[in-house]
Amino acid sequence: MSESEKLTHVRTDGSAQMVDVSAKPVTSRTAGAVSTVVTTPEVTGLLAQNGLAKGDALGAARIAGIMAAKKTSELVPLCHPLPISKVTVDLELDVPVPGSVQITAEVKTSGQTGVEMEALTAASVAALTLYDMIKGVDRAAVIAETKVIAKSGGASGDWSRS
Template identity: 50%
Template structure:
């Protein structure tokens, strides 16, 4: 029998059985970013991107992505999310960086890290999609888990912020 949790006795992929795990409140905060040029930054903050309100569309896309994570990541369980919150802030000192923070919450038997990470990624991808006609040189990332609570493995908080924060 494999010691890996996502393999069955034949060494084939499986979705882990979580029926015996206790329901607890679980949260995850994931972050991502996208670096844009000055023109894109100005067009986003002045709502001049031809495809529409970039941050509003990105926010809705992120929420939708969190809810559909199990359809995208093969071993993720479908979850009844209790809350998804997405916020944006800019750094404009040397570069123009949109920072994306996603908070996901549920009460269940498995964590929401993948939902938060998927939402953060899709937010950044949506910004790229909406602005690519202006400049295709945007850079996405890093994308990472900042913290999580709940579950048998306990809480996690990234001890050192990722560069650029």
């Protein structure tokens, strides 16, 4: 295994460590992630009409995702606290299939390390919040695939999922 293929959060003795980014330059960095909540077309219809007894589920999920991005370093032990410049969380009904909600999060910073974890945290917590809001009408709802879809900035450059 080459030096570039080693896990950066693991010391030679196998114990966990926070990566030292002090020598890295500050660059503009962006990351996007998605998470999907699979429910029913009836539930996405209720969401579209703001018809849930708990209130504005989409708005609550959006705010929860934004808040979560800002708290990532408190939730994921080896993440660096970052000066987040922007977080957007968008929820699309019936995407990618009828009866589902696709949550897309994008996070931006100028820093020494990327914001993939912040984007993943935003999408994940928005999905958890949406599940909490709809579980009263669909206990079988599922939080499906959560993944990074793109990143830019830093030494490794730009990347996007095909």
